[in-house]
Each structure stands twice: as structure tokens, then as C-alpha cells.
Amino acid sequence: MTNDLELDVVNPSSDTDIQNFNNNLEKYDGLIWGGSSLNIYNDTTEIRKQIEFMKNCQNKVKNILAICWGMQVAVTAAGGQVKKANNPHIGIAKEIEINKKGLDHPLYENKDMKFNSPAFNFDEVVKLPENAVCLASNKVNKVMSLYFKISKTKIWGLQYHPEITYEKMISLIEFRKERLIEYRKAFKNENEIKNHISFIKKEILLTKDEKRTLELKNWLSSLN
Numbered sequence: 211m212t213n214d215l216e217l218d219v220v221n222p223s224s225d226t227d228i229q230n231f232n233n234n235l236e237k238y239d240g241l242i243w244g245g246s247s248l249n250i251y252n253d254t255t256e257i258r259k260q261i262e263f264m265k266n267c268q269n270k271v272k273n274i275l276a277i278c279w280g281m282q283v284a285v286t287a288a289g290g291q292v293k294k295a296n297n298p299h300i301g302i303a304k305e306i307e308i309n310k311k312g313l314d315h316p317l318y319e320n321k322d323m324k325f326n327s328p329a330f331n332f333d334e335v336v337k338l339p340e341n342a343v344c345l346a347s348n349k350v351n352k353v354m355s356l357y358f359k360i361s362k363t364k365i366w367g368l369q370y371h372p373e374i375t376y377e378k379m380i381s382l383i384e385f386r387k388e389r390l391i392e393y394r395k396a397f398k399n400e401n402e403i404k405n406h407i408s409f410i411k412k413e414i415l416l417t418k419d420e421k422r423t424l425e426l427k428n429w430l431s432s433l434n
Contacts, residue, residue, distance in 0.1 A: 222263035223256035232263070235270035239433045243267075243280030245371060249333055250282045250292045261287050267363070274365045275429045278331055281356070281367035288339035288360050295334040297350045300396055301379035301410050303329035303370045306354050312345030315357055317366050319428050326413055327422065328379045329370035332394065364432075372425045376414045380407050 218238075220231050243264070248257055264287040267274060276284040282292045307324045335353040338344065342358035356367045371379075383390065387403050390396045397403050420427075 220263075222260050228259075228263065232266050235267060238271050240273035240275065240429070241267055241271045242275045242277065243283065244277050244373070245330070246279035248279060249294070250279075250286050251294070251333075268360045268365070269363070271363055273429070273433055274363060275426075276365055276367040277373065278329070278369060278371060281369055282333060282335065284365050284367055285335050285337075285339055285342075285356075288342070288358065288365075290335060290339040290342065291337035292333050293336045295332055295351060298332045298394070298396055299329035299350055299370070300390065300406065301328065301330060301383050302376070302413060303327050303348060303350065303354065306346050306348045306370065308346045309344065311343050312355065315343075315345055316428055316432055317345060317355065317357065317425055319424075321424050322421070325421070326417070327370040327372060328374045328376055330379060330382060331369060334369065366425075366429055368425060372423050375419075375422075376410050376417065380410055383407060383410075 218231070220228070222228055222231075225231070248254075250257060250261075260283050264283045268284070268287060274280075274284060286292055304326050305324055306327060308318050308321065312318050313323065331351075334351045335356070338353065338356065339358050339360065342356050344353050345355040345357055347354050351369050354369045356365075358365050358367075383403060383406070387397075387400060390403065391399065397406070
């Protein structure tokens, strides 16, 4: 661990000084692009701004960790495609399995070959960018992680959230329960949600934080 870090936070959809970031992207060792409740195919002004900023980052930032929505933006900006998934991950992604290429990638150093992880997504990558490699899959999403290089930028993408605790995922489910039932049609009623939350609570007892967050550690180590 180190305290010798300089961090900046940017929202490319709304920050009025976004051009200042665009002009200085080369100074950053890496970029972590996190999650969102947006859907990339809705093609709003806010989403177009994010795609454009990602394109700039893919030309100027050497290392990008793209998580969930971040991976979908990175894939779209690089010419891949994202569509609505047949099934969602709600709070947890089960039985993510690392493939042979993933086992050889530093993203998964010391990671179990099959694992569960916090996750929350309704969309999935259906077309990889040119030269991209899928590193892991599960029964819900064929592309649970990927790697590709564009220009001088290395992108590690995850369709799950090693940076978020299961406790936080449970709070999101409870906050969104009406939407999950009425709009998303992911559950029939509150009783189904309670049962799902009970399953996630059991996972908390089985999961060690250092294993859950290993991808973050490995990415940060790759910056050295």
C-alpha cells in the first residue's frame, strides 16, 4: 500500500472543464472507469459525451481498468457492441470461470479459476473490439472480462464489481426493489427479492475481501 498517489475525479457527462482533462490525459499512469445505471444503446447526449471522452483516454492514458459500465463504454468506443442481456446480474455474478487466456493474464494472478463476485448489470458485450480477448465467462454473460490494446493503451475490462461489497449490493437491491419488480421485471414480488438477498448474505460469509478485490490489486501492481 502507498499514500503517494495523486487522484482526480471526472464526470465527462457534466463537468464543464472536461477539456482541461482532455488536454492533460498523458500525465496519468492509469484510469479507473466505474459503473452506472445507464444503457449504452440509448444514445443520449450524456452517453455520447462519455464515449467521446473514452476515445480520448484510449489514445492518451496508458492503462485503463474499465468496470461494468466502464467496460461497456470502452468496448463501444473501440468499435465493439453492447446489447441488452437476456438475463441480468442483480447483486451477484455466480460461477465466473476464467478461461485459458485469462489464466495467463496478470488480471487473474492468484485468482481462483471459478468464483462469484458482486455484480449489477442488465447489458452485455456481444461483439468484441478488434484484437480483444475474452478472459472469463459465466452462464449469464459470455464476456465477463476482457483485454485489448488500442493505440498505446491497455484496457482490462470487468463485467462485475470487485471494488464493491456485497453489503452495498444488498442496499442497492433494497433501494431499487420497486423498479426491479415493476420496470425491470427481474422479480415477481418482494418475497423473491428477500430470498435473493438471503442468498447473497450467505455469500458474504464465504468470501474474503482480499480474494474479492484481487483484480484491483493486480491492476494497480501492473502500473509499477
